[in-house]
Amino acid sequence: MGAPGAAALLLLGGLLCGAGGQRVQVQEEVVALAGEDAVLPCVLGAAGPDLKVSQVTWVRAGRGGRQNVAVLHPRLAPSFPGAGAGGRLRFQGRSLQDATLLLGPLRLDDQGVYTCEFATYPDGNQGASTRLLVLAKPENRAERREVAAGSVPTPVATCTAAGGHPAANISWESPVPGTAEASAEAAADGAVTVTSRFSIVPTRAADGQRLACVVSHPSLPQPESLPVTLSVLYPPVASISGYDHNWYLQRREAALHCDAVGNPAPTTFAWSTSSGLLPPSAEARGSRLLVHTVDLLANTTFICRASNALGSAAARQPVLVLAQPRTDGAGATGGIIGGIVAGIVATAVVATGVVICRQQRKNRTARGDDSLDEPPPYKPPPPHEKLQEPPWAPERQLLPLQPLGPEPPDEAGGTLASGQALPRYHELPTAEEPDGDGDEDRDEDKDRDGDGSYMEQLNPLYEELGSDGDAAAPAQGFVMSPAVYV
Numbered sequence: 001m002g003a004p005g006a007a008a009l010l011l012l013g014g015l016l017c018g019a020g021g022q023r024v025q026v027q028e029e030v031v032a033l034a035g036e037d038a039v040l041p042c043v044l045g046a047a048g049p050d051l052k053v054s055q056v057t058w059v060r061a062g063r064g065g066r067q068n069v070a071v072l073h074p075r076l077a078p079s080f081p082g083a084g085a086g087g088r089l090r091f092q093g094r095s096l097q098d099a100t101l102l103l104g105p106l107r108l109d110d111q112g113v114y115t116c117e118f119a120t121y122p123d124g125n126q127g128a129s130t131r132l133l134v135l136a137k138p139e140n141r142a143e144r145r146e147v148a149a150g151s152v153p154t155p156v157a158t159c160t161a162a163g164g165h166p167a168a169n170i171s172w173e174s175p176v177p178g179t180a181e182a183s184a185e186a187a188a189d190g191a192v193t194v195t196s197r198f199s200i201v202p203t204r205a206a207d208g209q210r211l212a213c214v215v216s217h218p219s220l221p222q223p224e225s226l227p228v229t230l231s232v233l234y235p236p237v238a239s240i241s242g243y244d245h246n247w248y249l250q251r252r253e254a255a256l257h258c259d260a261v262g263n264p265a266p267t268t269f270a271w272s273t274s275s276g277l278l279p280p281s282a283e284a285r286g287s288r289l290l291v292h293t294v295d296l297l298a299n300t301t302f303i304c305r306a307s308n309a310l311g312s313a314a315a316r317q318p319v320l321v322l323a324q325p326r327t328d329g330a331g332a333t334g335g336i337i338g339g340i341v342a343g344i345v346a347t348a349v350v351a352t353g354v355v356i357c358r359q360q361r362k363n364r365t366a367r368g369d370d371s372l373d374e375p376p377p378y379k380p381p382p383p384h385e386k387l388q389e390p391p392w393a394p395e396r397q398l399l400p401l402q403p404l405g406p407e408p409p410d411e412a413g414g415t416l417a418s419g420q421a422l423p424r425y426h427e428l429p430t431a432e433e434p435d436g437d438g439d440e441d442r443d444e445d446k447d448r449d450g451d452g453s454y455m456e457q458l459n460p461l462y463e464e465l466g467s468d469g470d471a472a473a474p475a476q477g478f479v480m481s482p483a484v485y486v
Helices: 003-013 328-367 437-449 460-467 472-476
Strands: 024-027 029-033 038-040 042-044 052-062 065-072 089-091 101-103 112-121 124-135 139-144 154-164 169-173 179-186 192-200 210-216 224-229 232-241 252-263 268-273 282-285 288-293 301-308 311-318
Touching: 024 112, 024 124, 029 038, 038 124, 042 052, 042 112, 042 124, 065 089, 139 210, 139 224, 154 169, 154 210, 154 224, 169 179, 169 192, 192 210, 232 301, 252 268, 252 301, 252 311, 268 282
Parallel strands: 029 124, 232 311
Antiparallel strands: 024 042, 038 101, 052 065, 052 112, 089 101, 112 124, 139 154, 154 192, 169 210, 179 192, 210 224, 232 252, 252 288, 268 301, 282 288, 301 311
16 A cells, blocks of 8 residues: 555554554554444555455454454455454455454443454464553532531532543542542443542531532543532521610610521521510511510510521620610711711812912903012011111201190090190191291280191190100101101
């Protein structure tokens, strides 16, 4: 047979090799599933023109020795003398150089070593062997075992891989520490059933935990994971919720709830008090206790008892009845709400101010009036800072102060610190009054009458203020102009 034919056989039947350096090409191992067909390649290669093939025989090695299972003769019909095949054997072709054998549907007892032999002349018999491996896919299942809580390790889950060939491998993935123990049982046809038991110390915390049984087998493309949820039986554990420490007289529809867990789940709930019976205003509704109107009889300890098939458990809740409702929580809640509202209002005010300022700036920019953004041209001196003469100021001539005559007292009764009466505003001297020599008599008369004044005379108020500081005024550089008096 040429090279192209040999390459085709390699693709269809796998790697072929010769046994003992002979020219017979077979596949060393063939793996197939039970119930399917197996292909056993057998090709005689590099046959010369003088080589004559008289017969091809397939032989199976067994416990009782060699057994012929298929015979191919060039002039006679194929023969299958092996009783075990039962008509499940056939040749793929009728060529004496290609004696590929088909076997199926496979059974587990078909597994073994098969040898293909060519009877040739003048070289004699030439042959090679193939090992047939028949796989049986196991049926896998995992289940939990309900156990009661305790302190001794107990099997809580079982995983089974039944009817596998060869035997399957079982492992466990668990968040709960435990140990696994496996056992195997073989059937008459060679199938093996493997059972693995996972054991832990059953506790209430282990109830409901999820673990997985992992089965590995050559017939599976990848390991198969089977989840298991543990079930550990334990009596109830109870507690009471719903009491808010604000039960006051005449409160309506106050309620307590009995929270109980267990496996199996608690189904029976009984309510009572430390004194025995429930108050008349209380009504038990399964796991819920409703007090329609709180009165002094509710000032007691309420007891809830929950029960399941394994036992019961009780929970207690003392209740203190107040004369008036508590406002601590309300005040704190109101403060929080008020703070949130105040923050929102402040944010809105700031945002509004920013929008108004930006709008005004845009308006001034549109009018070209940018001077409003500049600082004022004049800045007054600090209130307590004394005015100082600049070093470059010209020397001033101080005018002598003129004494004033007696002034009549003010009608309102006001006087100076020296005992003199305060002058009226309209009686102060003005710059328009004449100061000539011809009016001296008239001025003297007015002075005697108390309603006259002179141009250069100071108002008694300013005379009083300046009387104590005349000597210090020049040193301080303080100058008062008569024009200021008006």
